Amino acid sequence: MIQESTVTFPTGVTEPEYELWGNDVDVDPTGIFEDLGEQDRAWWDKARTFALDEVRPIAHEYWEKADYPLHLVKLLGDADLLRDGQNLEGSTPMSAMAAGLVNMELHRADGSVGTIVGVQAGLAVRSILKCGNAEQIQQYAVPMIRGELPGAFALTEPTHGSDSVGLETRAIRVEGGYLVSGEKKWIGNGSIGGISVVWARDEQGNVRGLLVDQASEGYVGTTIVNKLSLRAIWQAHIRMDNVFVPDSMVLPGANSFKDTAGVLFATRLGVAWAAVGHATACYESAVQYAKQRVQFGRPLAASQIVQERLARMQSELATIQLLAVQSTRRDMAGKLTGPAASLAKYTATRTARSIAANARDLLGGNGILTNNRVARHFADMEALHTYEGTETVQALIMGRAITGHSAFA
Numbered sequence: 001m002i003q004e005s006t007v008t009f010p011t012g013v014t015e016p017e018y019e020l021w022g023n024d025v026d027v028d029p030t031g032i033f034e035d036l037g038e039q040d041r042a043w044w045d046k047a048r049t050f051a052l053d054e055v056r057p058i059a060h061e062y063w064e065k066a067d068y069p070l071h072l073v074k075l076l077g078d079a080d081l082l083r084d085g086q087n088l089e090g091s092t093p094m095s096a097m098a099a100g101l102v103n104m105e106l107h108r109a110d111g112s113v114g115t116i117v118g119v120q121a122g123l124a125v126r127s128i129l130k131c132g133n134a135e136q137i138q139q140y141a142v143p144m145i146r147g148e149l150p151g152a153f154a155l156t157e158p159t160h161g162s163d164s165v166g167l168e169t170r171a172i173r174v175e176g177g178y179l180v181s182g183e184k185k186w187i188g189n190g191s192i193g194g195i196s197v198v199w200a201r202d203e204q205g206n207v208r209g210l211l212v213d214q215a216s217e218g219y220v221g222t223t224i225v226n227k228l229s230l231r232a233i234w235q236a237h238i239r240m241d242n243v244f245v246p247d248s249m250v251l252p253g254a255n256s257f258k259d260t261a262g263v264l265f266a267t268r269l270g271v272a273w274a275a276v277g278h279a280t281a282c283y284e285s286a287v288q289y290a291k292q293r294v295q296f297g298r299p300l301a302a303s304q305i306v307q308e309r310l311a312r313m314q315s316e317l318a319t320i321q322l323l324a325v326q327s328t329r330r331d332m333a334g335k336l337t338g339p340a341a342s343l344a345k346y347t348a349t350r351t352a353r354s355i356a357a358n359a360r361d362l363l364g365g366n367g368i369l370t371n372n373r374v375a376r377h378f379a380d381m382e383a384l385h386t387y388e389g390t391e392t393v394q395a396l397i398m399g400r401a402i403t404g405h406s407a408f409a
Helices: 038-055 059-065 071-078 096-109 111-131 134-145 257-292 304-332 338-362 364-368 374-386 391-403
Strands: 151-154 170-174 177-188 195-201 207-213 219-223 235-246
Touching: 038 071, 038 096, 059 111, 059 374, 071 111, 096 111, 096 257, 096 304, 111 134, 111 151, 111 177, 111 195, 111 207, 111 257, 111 374, 151 177, 170 195, 177 195, 177 207, 195 235, 207 235, 207 257, 257 304, 257 338, 257 374, 304 338, 338 364, 338 374, 338 391, 364 374
Parallel strands: 151 195
Antiparallel strands: 170 177, 177 235, 195 207, 219 235
């Protein structure tokens, strides 16, 4: 007689899909964003809608393939989000606070998309608006804001990163313009066609800003491959060999490295806001995962050590939110100093990096899967922590202000 089997098979073999975008997670623990003005709130809402409708469905696919979602540039322009707080006549006003919120929200969705705005609007457009003439603004800055013309900011060189003041690209005066020769590296949008704002030294040693058409003879922009971070935006290694730049494409207000630094100073707060965005994404994903992931018969969220971790992450997130908001308020009042901007960037990126690492660890093995969101933010924070001035450079700027002594070599 064959007995009926009494063997039972374990349940829970199939792991559930986790929802990690955290729409029901409180990401404003101190209420710092509750008193936003109506217009600032509207910009934030617009960026949030764009992030969820346009970025969320494709973020992992493009990051995984290291492909550039070029169509988003035009969509960002159509949504009037390629602004970074810069206002042209007839445009809807965007305050520095609104720009920070937009920056935060786009990086919360995807670091590459947020960086597109940082490169195109924060650096390239800002250079033209600060240093260009009316004709250059209309011909180049306006279509960049509309997402119709890609823009790059070409300062960093293969052997001049943190010491960018030592740049060696040359602009030699000839009849009707300049011949530009040299190399640039890590230049976002530098290989996709469009305009590069190139910083070079003239024969007198002055740093000049020039608008270089990427289709120019002698300009070669090669997309950098094998990146671990910000994989869905292309950075280029640019080589220029006697590229002719007519006088009409020379920025009249860019005549020294002080002018270059003015552009960089204006974007430093944007990097702090971007770090807040990455930190927000990692925190909300960690909270969601802890509630959904069951181990030892209960959700991770019911464990003391997990709650302590989440509390620490919330504390760190609140810290950099408060710092970003207060720094922006001082910026809008004309009171933000260079060292204070460095403090914001220094603190926000290193703290967001800590939050990202903690979230990655909390997700265990799932934390290294790029389709689980946290891994992408974890990797992207490495780039954010470095560009626009490394942690060490920001510390030296702060240290000089604290002590009155410069420790720069």
